[in-house]
Amino acid sequence: MSYDTTPSILSQDDPMNKKDDTATHPCQVRTDTPGDRTKNSDIRQMVMVLHGPEVFDSGNAEWLSRVLAPKKIVVAGVMARAAAEESGLPCEFMSVPPSVAIRMLEAPSFLANEGKTPESGRIFGEIVASRVGGEGLIQVECARREVICWNRKPDAAVHKISGLTGYPVVERMAPALMPDEGYRTIRGCLPGEAVFVNGVVIGTATGREVVIRSEGEKIIPLSGLQVKDHGLEKLERAGPVDVSRAWCKSGRLRSKGPLAGPRHAIVGKVIFVDHCGHHLYRMIGNGNICGMVTVGDDTTAVCGHIGAHLGIPILGIVDGDSDNIVPERYAKGSILAVAQGISDDELGREVAGIVPEGEASWEECTARIIAHIGDRAVIRKPPEP
Secondary structure (H helix, E strand, O other), rough: OOOEOOOOOOOOOOOOOOOOOOEEEOOOOOOOOOHHHHOOOOHHOOOEEEEEHHHHHHHHHHHHHHOOOOOEEEEOOOOHHHHHHHHOOOOOEEOOOOOHHHOOOOOEEEEEEEEHHHHHHHHHHHHHHHHHOOOOOEEEEOOOEEEEEEEEOOOOOHHHHHHOOOOOOOOOOOOOOOOOOOEEEEEOOOOOOOOEEEEEEEEEEEEOOOOEEEEEOOOEEEEEEEHHHHHHHHHHHHOOOOOOOOOOEEEOOOOOOOOOOOOOOOOOEHHHEEOOOHHHHHHOOOEEEEEEEEOOHHHHHHHHHHHHHHHOOEEEEOOOOOOOOOOOOOOOOOOEEEEOOOOOHHHHHHHHOOOOOOEEHHHHHHHHHHHHHHHEEEEEEEOOO
């Protein structure tokens, strides 16, 4: 996964920064000074902040938890949460960027990550370090097998982490980054990877960097991007986007398939998800969800992946132009409706009006929707875990 070069601003512009997008979240907002967070040399009193699914799927999260024995583990990110839940590790979940999570924590902390490549792991750490400020950042980067001290000198805690993991200590500097209004550079891309803006795929990378800018309600690609027109149209319909502050990245959201969970509910609430799969855990909440109606190939793939893990089936309305951002797996009872002679967006807008608001039977709900769609889609059964 590649990373952008603009600092995260905790505001409505960042789709992951919603107050009710957090679960198992007793973490207190810190009242100490930045320096206080680095004084404790006992790593057993530190919080390990984990980002992304790779560190769980590789087994390194479990290994780090065992050898370092941190006070607790905090997980940032949607797919990281799914991978963490599957791992069985005791974790707390904060659906905010890692830099925000670190600033919110009262206890001293360190970041653990596993980039898709050693270079992307370094880029990610540099960006987080540029956002946390204060006394810098300790990053345990499994892809590089390094303990990186960003904007700080190694202390006893750093040397203890190094000794227990066998990773050498490296010192690096991360300059403070300011948003370049209206512009965005996404670094560490691999050619052919999907490029996201606010959860919507707008194209594929053609080089190591993608540069885009916003102009009114339009997103203008400047370099490094093979445009997906349908994606740009979806993004523009959602309203003006300032790309200097938007959530941007590239690459697969997860490489490993989900583990199948038991069926969540046969009767319950049906939620409608239209091109905002990155909000899924917030939308599910603690409710009695029996199914999801989803619109868009990539949204359907993400919701299907997480739904398979949670035991929640979906009815996905798609065009058939998936960008392969996750291994596609679906809970038992899922259905795909591949639109014919009409776009998934148009069909989705129709279907939205017949999704029940109260509790319903999933089987009855899907039968009603399929009957409404008629011959405007090919109905097929998707792959299960």
